[in-house]
Structures are given as structure tokens and as C-alpha cells.
Amino acid sequence: MGILSIGKTDIGRVRKNNQDAIYLNHQVHLYLVADGMGGHSGGEIASSIAVESISKYFMSNVNKLAPEELLKNAIKFANQSIFQYSKNSPALRGMGTTACLLFFSGSNLYVANVGDSRAYLINRGYLYQLSKDHSLVQEKINLGIYTREEAAKDRQKNVLVRAVGHEERVEIDVFNYRVSRNDMFIICSDGLHGKVSDRDLLYLASKQIADPAVASKEQIEALALKLIEQANCNGGQDNISVIVSVAQ
Template identity: 35%
Template sequence: MKLICAGITDVGCSREHNEDDFYLSDGEEALCIVADGMGGHRSGEVASAMAIKAIVEYYRETMPQVVNGYQGESVGEGDEERDLDELRIHEALQMANRAVFQAAESDEAYEGMGTTIVSAYFTEGGVYLAHIGDSRGYLYREGSLEQVTHDHSLANEYVRMGILAKEDVEFFPYKNVITRACGLTDEVEIDVNFHTMQPGDMFVFCSDGLSDMVPDRELVQLLDDTEDLEVLCQRLVDRANENGGSDNITIILARVVEDEN
């Protein structure tokens, strides 16, 4: 199997500048990252760019076979056992968290800055997803769309606790309040999960500028619309802006196809 990817970022209709950022690997590492910065003019865009830079540098400076002195297929024992690729993506996001936090601590101009992150590392066996905040990952398979990340948001916590109905989230006045972000503390809890993949699968990674503006039913219709990923990225941005464009919009599409070689 091989991967075909495209990405785009757009300021939206309401913001004066873009605090989002994204990364698509142009090397051997099949790495996709979306970051949605926060903290106001300059500091939000600094946080998202800095976090991505830290993740990419970590991947470039480490080898898949050797991480933190461990070699082999897994490390740890029992419930603590971790696949090396899982350990690697987890440590990459911790490095990003520390980089943003230390920059905010050392420069008053960046005080309080942070970013959400959703990062994907593709291997032969599947994809490892790691995220902090409410930037999302979706899996689109055979006409069905599934969110494969869990929003770290107040609204999602209220839904989990039964305080808020899922269908009422879009009307919840604090739906954009997040409960975790990269760079706000010296350590952060990171969710990591693994998904197998098959030819025809498409993964969607996005900031909330897309997910807040384009409901899942519209997203499915658009994902069925064309095979050209760059065209599809632009259509998704256009739809988000048509629906209000209240935030910056960033999208990565990654399609799994048969390797003909």
C-alpha cells in the first residue's frame, strides 16, 4: 500500500491572520500534522509552527528501530508495554509541548500561547494517531465517516458525563473551550491510538475551523465528490467559508491506495 496526501490552510472569513499550520512529509517518514495555535496575534501562529517543527525534528533525529535506548518491537511490560512507533509519536508530541511551554515561559510576548495538535504516522501495518485538544482525525471508509480522535473539550466532557446531549453541542456557548493544549504546562496528557488501514481508506485531519463549519453529513457528500485530493481540499475550505468561516481552516487528506510496484 502507498499513501497519497494533500493539505491546505486558509484564514477563513472572520480572522485577520492564520494561527493554523500543517505539515506533510516530503521524505521517508509518512507523517501528517495539523496544529491550531492560540494566544492571539503572532503567539498563536508561533506556537503551531514551533510545535510542528519540534515533532518533525524529533522524527528526523531518531531512528524507528531505536528510541530512548530501546530496541525491538515493544518496550515495557504488561499494561505498560508500548510499540516503538507508539512510543515515538508520543515522545514527539511531548517534545513539542516542552518546546512551546519553554518559549512561553522565557518570553513575555508569548505568555499563555499554546496549540492543539493532531499527528499521524503511517506504517506498513497501519497508522498511529496522537492528539492534544480538539483538532480532529477522521477515517472515511466505504462511504462511512468515523471520528477516530476524541475531542479534549468542555463540550465533549459534558456529553461524556451526560450533562449535554450530543445533538446540542453545536448550540453550546462554550463548545470551543478545550481542556488540553500543547504548551500550556510542562507536561501534558497525550492520546495515542492505532488503526489498521486498507486500500480505499481516506484519513481526514483538520482544525475545528472545518469540523465546526461542515457537519459530518456534508463532509461525507464532499468526500465522495472527486478523486483529486487537492481539488477536494479546496472544496472543503470553500464549504467551510460558505457556512460562515468563523475560524482558520486547515485540512490534510491522506488516501491509502494499492502499491502497483
């Protein structure tokens, strides 16, 4: 089984700089979206350090560690790198970033995430969220205080309870899934999923790629660009990043 992936990032319609960063390594099938936060360019720096640190640790240890441990350690390494950088630069104190990773290993998929960047699976006409949001509103949903519809209108919907590099230690979720031919995977920053509903995401993906097993690079790229276009049409207040992967 092969994995075909395309990634795109866009500044959006409002922000003056892009604090998102993406990483695609087709050799080992590692894909990452990081959405930085912090003033004085802190978000841009944090997401950049995350991509550099995670990829460096991963490639140095890919044949030495089990996938779950490998992903957790890679994110912990990035956390320490960002946290130390901010300690040495007072203007950047408190900067951090989300991190959502996909690692395909044979017929297994490992998803690791911190923050509210998301991983989705589209299979047989259904969309499933594979990651868990680490946000204040998600905690309220978990406690039954909010419905998802109510949470989407909350002014604190972008407040995170976990971020890479924000504190000295970080808690990381790792999930393991089986991959089937025809599966489509999307990882994205909240600049996309905050502006394009799950229903619209599924509709656009299914319309653009009817059969992931035979999708071309051009089709996958067109979907990534269409999702960004839709987020911008719906306001584009944030940076927008997306990586689309299909199992063939």
C-alpha cells in the same frame, strides 16, 4: 500499499492572521495539523514551534523508538519547547496549540492528538472519528449532560481542556488502526469540522473521490479545496486547515 496526501490551509474570512500550521512528510508518511491559540501572535508562534519540534524529534528518532512512544515523545518535546518559549516571553504566557498527527507504518496507522483538531476515516460510505476531542463540551457529552447537537450550540465549544505548550506537562492520546486499500483519511482543525457537519464532510468527500484506491493528486487537492470552500461559505470565522490522505 502507498499513501497519497495533500494538505491545504486557509486564513478564513474573519481572522487577520493564520494561527494554523500543517506538516506533510511524504518520505515517512507523517502528517500533522496544529491549531494555535493565544494573543500577541502566540497562537501562530505555538503552532509553528509545534510543527518544527515534532518533525525534528520524529526524524531524529524514527528508527529508534516504537511508533506510540515516538509520537508521544515528539509531542512532549514540542510541549516543552512551547512552554519554555512562553516563559521567556511574558506577553505570550498561556499560548498553546492543538496537535493531530497521522503516522502510517506499513499497514498500520497511528493517530496522536491533543486538543480538538480531528482525524477521520472514510470507508465504504461511512465516516468515523479516529481521534478524541479534548474540549469542555466533549467532557459534558461524555458525562451525558449534552447531546452532540446541544454541544454544537454551546458558546464554550472551543474551550480546550488539553493543549500542547499551555502547561508544563501534557497528556496525549495515541490510537492504532489497521489500514485498508480504499481508506480515506482527513485531519483538520476546528475551523473545518466546526463549520462542516460530519454528514456534509462525508457527502463532499464521497462525491469528489468515489474510489480512493485510484484517486489522483488532482482529485485529492480538489477535495481539500472544496472542504475549505464549504467552511468559508458557512461563515469562515476561524482559520481552516485540512490534510487528505488515501491508501492505494
